[in-house]
Amino acid sequence: MADSKSKKSKFEKAPIIEPGHTYGSITDKISSIVLTKKIRKSWLIGFSFSFMLLMVFLGSTGYLLMKGTGIWGLNVPVSWGFAIINFVWWIGIGHAGTLISAILLLLRQDWRTSINRFAEAMTLFAVAAAGMFPLLHMGRPWLFYWLMPYPNTMALWPQFRSPLVWDVFAVSTYALVSLLFWYVGLVPDFATLRDRAKNRTAQIIYGTLAMGWRGSAVHWHRYETAYLLLAGLATPLVISVHTVVSFDFAMGITPGWHATIFPPYFVAGAVYAGFAMVLTLSIPLRKVYGLEDFITMRHLKNMAKVMLATGLIVAYGYMIEAFTAWYSGAEYEEYMILNRMTGPYKHLYWALILCNVIAPQFIWISKVQNSVIGLFIVAMFVNVGMWLERFVIVVTSLHRDFLPSSWDMYSGTIWDWATYIGTMGLFLTLLFVFIRLVPAISIFEMRTLVTDSEKES
Amino acid sequence: MENLESIKPQINKIQNTALIVGLVGIVATVFGALSAREQFFQSYILGYLFWIGLPVGSLAIMALHHMVSGGWGFVIQRILEASSRTLPLMVLLFIPILFGMEELFLWARPDVVAVDELLQHKEPYLNIPFFTVRAAIAFGVWGLLIFLITSWSKKQDNDSDGRYTGRIVRLAGPTFLIYIITMTFMSFDWAMSLDPHWFSTIYGFVFVIGQAVLTLSFAIVLVNKFGKFKPISDYIAKKHTHDLGNLLLAFLSLWAYMNASQFLIVWSGNLPEEIPWYIHRMNGGWGSLIVIVLTFHFIVPFALLLMRRNKRNVNILSKIAYVVILVRFFDLLWLIAPNFHEHGFHFHWLDVAVPVGMGGLWVATFAWLVKGRELMPLNDPRLEEVFSHE
Numbered sequence: 001m002a003d004s005k006s007k008k009s010k011f012e013k014a015p016i017i018e019p020g021h022t023y024g025s026i027t028d029k030i031s032s033i034v035l036t037k038k039i040r041k042s043w044l045i046g047f048s049f050s051f052m053l054l055m056v057f058l059g060s061t062g063y064l065l066m067k068g069t070g071i072w073g074l075n076v077p078v079s080w081g082f083a084i085i086n087f088v089w090w091i092g093i094g095h096a097g098t099l100i101s102a103i104l105l106l107l108r109q110d111w112r113t114s115i116n117r118f119a120e121a122m123t124l125f126a127v128a129a130a131g132m133f134p135l136l137h138m139g140r141p142w143l144f145y146w147l148m149p150y151p152n153t154m155a156l157w158p159q160f161r162s163p164l165v166w167d168v169f170a171v172s173t174y175a176l177v178s179l180l181f182w183y184v185g186l187v188p189d190f191a192t193l194r195d196r197a198k199n200r201t202a203q204i205i206y207g208t209l210a211m212g213w214r215g216s217a218v219h220w221h222r223y224e225t226a227y228l229l230l231a232g233l234a235t236p237l238v239i240s241v242h243t244v245v246s247f248d249f250a251m252g253i254t255p256g257w258h259a260t261i262f263p264p265y266f267v268a269g270a271v272y273a274g275f276a277m278v279l280t281l282s283i284p285l286r287k288v289y290g291l292e293d294f295i296t297m298r299h300l301k302n303m304a305k306v307m308l309a310t311g312l313i314v315a316y317g318y319m320i321e322a323f324t325a326w327y328s329g330a331e332y333e334e335y336m337i338l339n340r341m342t343g344p345y346k347h348l349y350w351a352l353i354l355c356n357v358i359a360p361q362f363i364w365i366s367k368v369q370n371s372v373i374g375l376f377i378v379a380m381f382v383n384v385g386m387w388l389e390r391f392v393i394v395v396t397s398l399h400r401d402f403l404p405s406s407w408d409m410y411s412g413t414i415w416d417w418a419t420y421i422g423t424m425g426l427f428l429t430l431l432f433v434f435i436r437l438v439p440a441i442s443i444f445e446m447r448t449l450v451t452d453s454e455k456e457s
Numbered sequence: 458m459e460n461l462e463s464i465k466p467q468i469n470k471i472q473n474t475a476l477i478v479g480l481v482g483i484v485a486t487v488f489g490a491l492s493a494r495e496q497f498f499q500s501y502i503l504g505y506l507f508w509i510g511l512p513v514g515s516l517a518i519m520a521l522h523h524m525v526s527g528g529w530g531f532v533i534q535r536i537l538e539a540s541s542r543t544l545p546l547m548v549l550l551f552i553p554i555l556f557g558m559e560e561l562f563l564w565a566r567p568d569v570v571a572v573d574e575l576l577q578h579k580e581p582y583l584n585i586p587f588f589t590v591r592a593a594i595a596f597g598v599w600g601l602l603i604f605l606i607t608s609w610s611k612k613q614d615n616d617s618d619g620r621y622t623g624r625i626v627r628l629a630g631p632t633f634l635i636y637i638i639t640m641t642f643m644s645f646d647w648a649m650s651l652d653p654h655w656f657s658t659i660y661g662f663v664f665v666i667g668q669a670v671l672t673l674s675f676a677i678v679l680v681n682k683f684g685k686f687k688p689i690s691d692y693i694a695k696k697h698t699h700d701l702g703n704l705l706l707a708f709l710s711l712w713a714y715m716n717a718s719q720f721l722i723v724w725s726g727n728l729p730e731e732i733p734w735y736i737h738r739m740n741g742g743w744g745s746l747i748v749i750v751l752t753f754h755f756i757v758p759f760a761l762l763l764m765r766r767n768k769r770n771v772n773i774l775s776k777i778a779y780v781v782i783l784v785r786f787f788d789l790l791w792l793i794a795p796n797f798h799e800h801g802f803h804f805h806w807l808d809v810a811v812p813v814g815m816g817g818l819w820v821a822t823f824a825w826l827v828k829g830r831e832l833m834p835l836n837d838p839r840l841e842e843v844f845s846h847e
Contacts, residue, residue: 243718251725258726261658263718312634320641320658327645328656329578330730 016111017449018293026294026446030439031196033289039436042288047432053425060418061136069139071415078398078410083137085390086420088245089273090130090427091171092266092386095238096274097123098178099306101185102234105227111302113445114294118285119278120182121438125430126277127175129423134167136419163247170244174237181230187213188223188444242270249393255336256397259324265317269386272310272356275303276382281431283376285440294441297370304363304375307382311360314389318357332402340396344409349392355385464686465828472824475817482814489807496805498557503793504812505554506648507671507786508819509547514672515540516603517636517665523606523629528843529700532693533676534834536683538610539827540675541603546822548596550815554647558585564653576653583650591646595639602632614831619838640665651796655734657723663715670708670754671785674778677701681775688833692844695769702768705778706759713755737795742802746791753784786812 064071074081097119104112135141147168149158158165191213194206213219246266249257279300286295325337340349359381368374400407412420434440490497515537522530522537558565563576564583570576576583606625613621641661649660657663680701684693723731738747758777767773794803834840 239714243714247721250722253726253728258722258728259658260660260719260722261662262722264659264662264715316637316641317658320661324656324658327579327582328730329575 016114016296016298017446018296021293021450023447023450026450027192027196027443029291030294030441030443030446031193033435034193034437034439035197035202043432043436047429047436050425050428050432053422054429055425056418057132057422057425060415060422061132063415064136064419065141069137071413072419073411073413073416075408075410077401077406077408078395080394080398081410082412082416082420083133084248085387085394086423087130087133088266088390089387090126090133090423091241091245092270092273093277094123094126094130094178094274095242095267095270096278097121097126098174098181098234098238099271099274100278101181102231102238105231106235109302110449111299113449114291114441115278115282115299115303116445117182117185117438117442118282118440119274120178120185121431121434121440122278122281123178124175124182125427125434127171127178128430129427131171131175132419132423132426163244163251166244167248170237170241174241177230177234177237181227181234184223184226184230185442186438187211188215189439189442191215192443193439239267242267245270249397254397254401255330255332256340256393259321261317261320265314268310268313268317269389272307272314272382273386275307275310276379276386279303279307279375279379280383283372283379285435289440291441294446297372300372300375301369304369304378307379308360308363311356311382315357318353335400336397339400340392343396343400345392345396345399348388349396352385352388352392355381356389359385461688461828461832464683464832467682467686468824468828472821475820475824477817479814479817479819479821482810482817485810486807486814489810493805493807495560496807497811498554498560499794499797500805500807500811501553501557502561502647502651503789503808504815505547505550506793507789507812508550508815510668510671510785511675511819511823512541512544512547512603513599513636513640514668515676516599516606517633517640517669518672518676519606520629520632520636523625524633526626526839526843527700528692528694529697529704531834531837531840531843532684532689532697533680533701534610535830535832536676536679536827537672538607539823539830540672542607542826543819543822544596544600544603546819548600550818551592551596555585555589558588562650562653564650579653583653588646591642595643598635598639602628602635606632610834611830613837614835617836619836622837622839637661637665640668648792651793652734654730657719657731657734659715659719663712663719666708666712666715667785667788670705670712670781673701673705673708674781674785677705677771677778678775678782681771683832684771688831692833693771698771698774699765699768702762702774705774705781706762706768709755709758709762709781713751713759737799738791741800743791743795746787746802750784750788750791753780754788 072081072083097116100112100119101116104116135144138144146156147158147165158168187210190206190210194203194210197203197206243263243266246262250259250262252258282295282303283300286292322337322341325333328334340346359378362368362374362378368378395410399410486497486501489500518530519534519537519541522534554561562583563569563573564579565585570580581587605628609621609625613619613625641664644661644664648664649655649657677698680689680693680698683689720735723735726732737743758781761767761773761777767777790804790808794808797803
């Protein structure tokens with residue numbers, strides 16, 4: 001008997017919720033973050049800092065609206081600069097949320113439970129931040145609705161053969177379904193908050209949001225069906241969004257953009273960046289709010305493994321791109337990759353290889369896998385690396401085009417940077433508001449884990 | 458091995474039939490090789506690319522199974538192991554290709570290379586010695602991985618401690634990675650370089666996912682056959698076939714995704730160095746073929762596999778898998794044959810004879826290997842957890 005126990009222990013999975021928790025303790029712990037009157041000092045500091053950055057965003061946007069996109073570093077060969085880089089970076093970050101909440105649900109990975117709410121919120125805010133860039137880049141953002149096909153007296157109609165138009169549909173559908181998915185998942189928890197709130201205003205607000213949820217068997221049945229259907233819908237959507245984003249580049253014939261590997265490689269890159277961001281945010285969150293029992297080492301390890309796997313696909317993309325550039329024998333393709341590796345932006349290219357290819361390999365080492373700090377450092381490398389990747393793809397493919405006389409260099413101006421950092425403010429501010437007003441971990445789904453963990457012990 | 462007694466006559470029957478089919482096929486093939494040498498090699502590479510997908514694809518799905526260790530994987534584990542252990546046969550069958558290099562590959566003809574600048578540029582990669590070395594490396598690496606995983610799996614049967622399983626699990630991730638990289642380059646070598654001017658960065662993925670579809674369909678067909686007997690019948694449950702069906706659905710969708718991506722990008726770019734590949738494959742009958750392939754390799758099975766009922770009934774699932782296996786062959790035909798017949802649809806009796814003959818040999822070898830070991834893994838420490846909830 002002892003023998004079989006030791007045999008089992010090696011393959012037994014680490015808990016996804018630390019033992020000793022009951023329904024009550026979970027509800028108390030998670031809902032107290034929202035329902036306590038006192039504002040934590042750490043929250044206030046974080047929120048103030050984020051809000052400051054948000055003001056930077058508003059300031060730079062205001063100046064942009066006054067002056068036009070000329071304040072950015074765009075020039076003629078590089079007519080897509082920070083705007084598209086940041087758009088792709090933010091959209092990519094959003095992908096982990098849907099992946100965790102939808103795909104892992106369909107794959108019956110129960111460890112997703114404690115991180116899905118938080119990751120979905122991250123998706124929404126990242127998409128919001130991403131959406132700013134194409135809008136602001138339009139020059140006259142107040143006419144953004146011209147992107148939609150609607151009957152109008154100007155006889156204006158979008159060019160449906162352009163992937164940029166597909167983007168409008170892909171991203172707006174994705175944002176809508178993500179919002180629905182997030183909200184549907186929140187309804188039972190809003191009801192919990194409604195029941196536990198002492199304050200009349202909170203009761204009314206949470207009560208309205210709970211939409212009359214009473215927790216009857218019929219409610220739960222409908223809830224489960226709706227949630228599963230939304231998960232099924234969200235899964236192809238999450239893949240389609242970054243596929244369409246990759247089409248923005250690959251549909252054209254610019255060397256460095258026109259590559260058939262782009263769709264899967266972009267999707268993998270998006271998930272990669274997204275998981276890095278979930279790690280970056282959840283590691284401090286669990287520390288500050290003492291949620292180590294719910295977001296356990298196993299969560300961090302699994303996320304790191306997904307990050308490693310998608311990182312390897314991205315590395316495969318780099319390798320195949322370089323090999324095919326030579327193999328194709330196409331003069332411009334070859335020059336493009338040579339220019340990336342040895343041209344004026346070579347430092348960024350090699351920094352990107354360091355961040356995206358070399359840094360995640362440390363996850364193979366179990367010591368790094370088991371160290372919170374180690375994972376945090378790797379995740380930070382990936383966050384930077386994925387931004388560099390988009391910079392390298394966008395700028396090095398454009399800045400030396402077919403005609404050497406029109407070659408130019410590109411760098412972001414202070415306004416580019418201010419807008420970029422400003423969207424981080426937007427993202428973080430929304431995130432802090434979310435943590436304060438909505439349970440950051442799904443209370444009712446965590447409760448179901450209690451019975452599971454009791455069964456196991 | 459007493460577990461195998463009831464199923465052994467079945468496997469013997471498969472083995473004998475396959476052997477007869479194989480021998481007839483070989484006789485026809487030899488006749489074809491003597492009468493139509495060029496066509497023989499064209500049909501040979503087609504058959505080879507089809508059947509190599511099984512041992513190598515089995516290695517990949519085995520690795521996937523050990524990474525996630527679900528119940529669906531344990532019921533097909535021994536089928537995949539036996540399938541992967543047929544690799545030596547496929548190495549042997551590779552040798553004739555080396556005798557047909559000039560017939561198959563433009564880049565292997567010195568007179569063509571002498572007047573083609575692009576092929577001269579590619580010569581450091583596309584030359585016969587390096588081609589052979591690359592194939593040897595790939596076979597060596599696959600052989601080593603297959604040997605390690607399957608022999609550890611066998612040792613685990615007689616060992617109460619889980620150490621061999623531990624080793625397999627540790628090797629699974631790297632195995633998957635190595636498979637994708639090696640298979641990418643082999644697909645470039647064996648299939649993409651048949652049109653040496655053309656290139657596509659997604660080609661490796663297109664090939665890899667095709668092999669995954671083929672292997673999984675094969676495993677589904679066999680788990681239906683073997684699942685009626687002990688020992689698999691003791692384990693297999695509706696939820697496993699459901700999972701296998703979902704996995705097939707995912708693979709078929711990925712196949713469509715990769716192909717659609719490649720097509721859209723090449724079509725939209727419309728560049729002279731890329732588009733001819735599709736022009737050849739969309740005209741003169743090849744276009745109709747791909748419509749049929751798309752219908753039965755994606756649209757129909759996709760619709761059927763969305764329905765829960767079809768996935769929970771292993772008989773229906775296995776019928777779908779049969780169709781997919783058949784259409785997989787036509788997908789390869791569409792990929793390979795237009796390289797030699799760019800002006801119109803072309804189908805020679807050798808395109809059937811060679812793959813069928815090769816398949817007879819392969820299936821006979823597989824049947825012989827599969828009955829040599831237990832059909833369900835024993836003593837794997839994960840088994841208890843996976844099968845205890847039923």
